[in-house]
Amino acid sequence: MQQITRYVRSSQLLWQGRAPNKLKRWVELCGLSIRASKHVMGFDVRYLNKDSFTQLFHEVFAREGYFFESDSDQPVIFDCGANIGMATLFFKWLYPRSRVVAFEPDPTTFGVLCENIQRNGLAGVEARNVALWDENVEMPFYIKRDERGSLLMSLNPARTQGTQIKVPARKLSEYIGTSVDLLKLDVEGAESRVIGELVQSGKMNMVKRLIIEYHHHISDEPSALGRFLQILENCGWQYQLNAWFFPVALRNVFQDVLIYGYK
DSSP states (O other), X not given: OHHHHHHHHHHHHHHHSOSSOHHHHHHHHHHHHHSOOSEETTEEOOOSOHHHHHHHHIIIIISOTTOOOOSSSSOEEEEESOTTSHHHHHHHXXXXXXXXXXXXXXXXXXXXXXXXXXXXXXXXXXXXXXXXXXXXXXXXXXXXXXXXXXXXXXXXXXXXXXXXXXXEEEEGGGXXXXXXXXEEEOOTTOHHHHHHHHHHHTGGGGBOEEEEEEEEOOTTOOOOHHHHHHHHXXXXXXXXXXXXXSSTTOOSOOEEEEEEEEO
């Protein structure tokens, strides 16, 4: 039932969306709903976990979670929290001449990300095997040994019950040397730290658009969405929110909130 519900919702949003090639994406969605394939949208994709791969296709290609319109056919895009690279593939499909910088901290997943970049001949894509934080340090990172490529891997131990490894964490500001057309940020609870550091460094002024996955109510943490949005407002950002949740009356339950920021 859950798979049927996800397919119906993804199919509806696909046809209502603004990205091109709706029929082809819908056919791919139908195919993946029956059985997973490594060939989607003209890409040959290696993945670590079939369920995660299917979920990413639903979110990225069908529901257009990272769709944006650019004034340039060569936009600079930062894919922060790239996992195996589905968003990177989407950006290169949407803007073939784009320049993408992809960040992924987990070494195993990073290897698959690099393989997907290479096997699909993605020109103009750089991959960085680091976590993003508000200082340059080595930090514990939590992965699920029994679910490689999990979408819940995090610097926050409350995000997943898993094994601890050490990864390098870096300031995102140090990678920004030119105008960024889109900053996509999905860093499993570190978003406040990353955005706060960008503001403090002054590099936030070099970003034109934001798509942030805000992680609301990780474990027992108090609500802080208002403070996060206040950071954006203080910098002159406007935003739209996508936060479907049901049943809405539940309390203290984790929720993904997509924030689309623009000026």
